Amino acid sequence: MNMKVHGISVGIENYGGDDFVLFIKATGTLTHDDYEYMVPVLEAAIGGVVQPQIFALMDVTEMDGWEARAMWDDLKLGLKHGREFKKIAILGNRGWHEWMARMADWFTPSEVKFFNDRQEAVVWLQE
Template sequence: MTVLRHGLTIGVERHGKDDFFVVLKVTGTLTHEDYERMVPVLEGAIAGVSDPDIYMLVDATELDGWEARAMWDDLKLGIRHGRHFEKIAVFGRPGWQEWMTKLADWFTPADARFFVDRQDALEWLGD
């Protein structure tokens, strides 16, 4: 029997008064249920902050894709909180993940960049 792993692991750190550093590890094919678990964690962390600045590191090395409904959830998250995201660094496998990051950079106010190396992504976030 094959077990299909999927999901989101999220870590949120507050830096100073309004800055948040979010680390997101994505695995397998993301589902609507994955977003139902992740979004409240993120929203709970920034609740009560009038204008949070979010810096996100996304580990996509084990990401296989999204279900259609999960893509919709991602779009809704971007619409609701997009202005709060300052930088999004994605590291993973070149190809479609890199292309999706470029697409996100064009359509979101956040500065989104793709990296193959985690350390390079962290350094860019810290600039």
């Protein structure tokens, strides 16, 4: 049996300081349904925060891409909540992951930076 796992996980991590980091893990080829489940969770997590300044670590090391409709969902999510994110560290291991980070940096008001080392990403988020 060959199972194709895909989805988006959302969590909160703390690295010993006062600030918490929103951790997002993308796996496989993301679908519209993945966003349908994830977006309400994300919105509930940030909904009660007054003037949020979100620091996010997005792990795409196991992400293969998006279906077309899921790309649109991602763009809508960024347009709706982009100003709430202060910094986004994208952790990847492929050339297109780095390209994705550059595109996100151009189209969002947050600081976005690509990393292939998790510790470097966390240090940058904490600066």
